[in-house]
Amino acid sequence: MDTFIQQIINGLVLGSIYALVALGYTMVYGILGLINFAHGEVVMVGALTALSIVKVLSGSGLPGPVVALLGLMGAVPVCMALGFTIERVAYRPLRNAPRLAPLITAIGVSIVLQQLMMLGWGSTYLSFPQLFSAQPHSLMGASINDLQIMIICVAGAMMVGLVLLMQKTRIGRAMRATAENPAMASLMGVNVNRIISFTFVIGSALAAVAGLMVSANYSIAHYSMGFMLGLKAFTAAVLGGIGNLAGAMLGGVLLGLIESLGSGYISDLTGGVLGSNYRDVFAFFVLILVLVLRPSGLMGERVSERA
């Protein structure tokens, strides 16, 4: 029972991070029909930017949470600018090109970003300073620490904020209208290019937060960390129904839970043949199952426009 509760907690933490990244994939897909495979790299850039700031500040005597906040305040604008630039430079010129072209470009952007960051930050694993007390709190026979509580709360707050932005504000309404029918939205006076830029900027801000969370959670950051995380978050977006915001959140949390529970029990289930180092298998097992059984994802049904 302890293991079960513990893996649920770990799964929620992981799932919150996946959800934040998955939102970036799903928002861009919803508006452009493009899988932005460079999105995982934006998370990585956020993580390494935050790491550098945190390393400088961690000797200054400031309390850990403040240092983390300052790290975010550096990483978020950097990632916003990066997301804006990626769209402007790599995707906008290909807006009317065949769909394969921007997809390949996305992979190219991803490689370029990895290599640039490797030049700056090196190719070794960098340790992320501990910012929160490691003292665990006990919860129903399992343990949870301050960092994990922070991750779940901050991710939850950001998702609530995003839903409010999309549902209650003028720009959110314009984003939804543009996602549905860009030509019609432009006739309403919506500057579609500006909305697309804004979408990339918001997705990248979420990615920056996720980057700090994931590197603080595993105490590690690395120039290639965005690749696997990006693929998993993409899986989460597909699981929830790509293009659907609620789906990305649900898919992220579910995928985190599946991965945690799976890696927690895989050793018992296989008689010790496979260990928790096979954790990455679960995400892709889920991806294959979804694509075979329900390609539109869990929440992927859409209201169709009646003729």
Added chain:
Amino acid sequence: MLKVRELRVSYGGIAAVKSIDLDVADGELVCLIGCNGAGKTSTLKALARILPAHGEIRYRGDDIVHWPAHRLIGEGIALVPEGRGVFARLSVAENLAMGAYCREDKAEIASDLARVFDLLPRLKERAAQLAGTLSGGEQQMLAIGRALMGRPKLLLLDEPSMGLAPIMVQKVFEVVRSVAAEGMTILLVEQNAKLALSVSTRGYVMESGCITMADSAAMLLDNPKVRDAYLGGE
């Protein structure tokens, strides 16, 4: 209000609109009639700047042929497109709010919304519903209401009767008539020539990309060629 000269539209080398001239004066309701594929919708899309075009489109003196589409509504041009183009996943109220996207005058927007609900009471009943769940006729009403929320000076209406039951067609045209009676300048594209001419002051007949006739609506209704080709020879 609108003065079009030598307007040309082509799709990958195939000319859909072959150098047409067209005028709409302040407060007029002008219709553009013709068969399927005559180039009527292409003309309207070009005027609304969602289709690239060549030639001259003078709107209140300015040549707007290279303007981006999102600039038009602020300058007073609204399009109600063929097939309605409502945002199916937005509620009726949100669709109407999108119509007023460019406006800042909250009090005026609220009074315009009340006016639209007055004109189209069905929309008020269904304000909270997703637009995709409305019937075709209600969606047409919503598309017109949404365009009016931008407080346009020139309303471009594309095939408002298409795909609607006869009773709904009557209702939509009653709305068009009352909007025109309030002084709105309207350019109406319609396949239903008889209906279109019955509400218009003037009309243009379009055939394979060219305007072949231009006259007052009454004269066109009496014209034997028009009667044979578009009015079922009555």
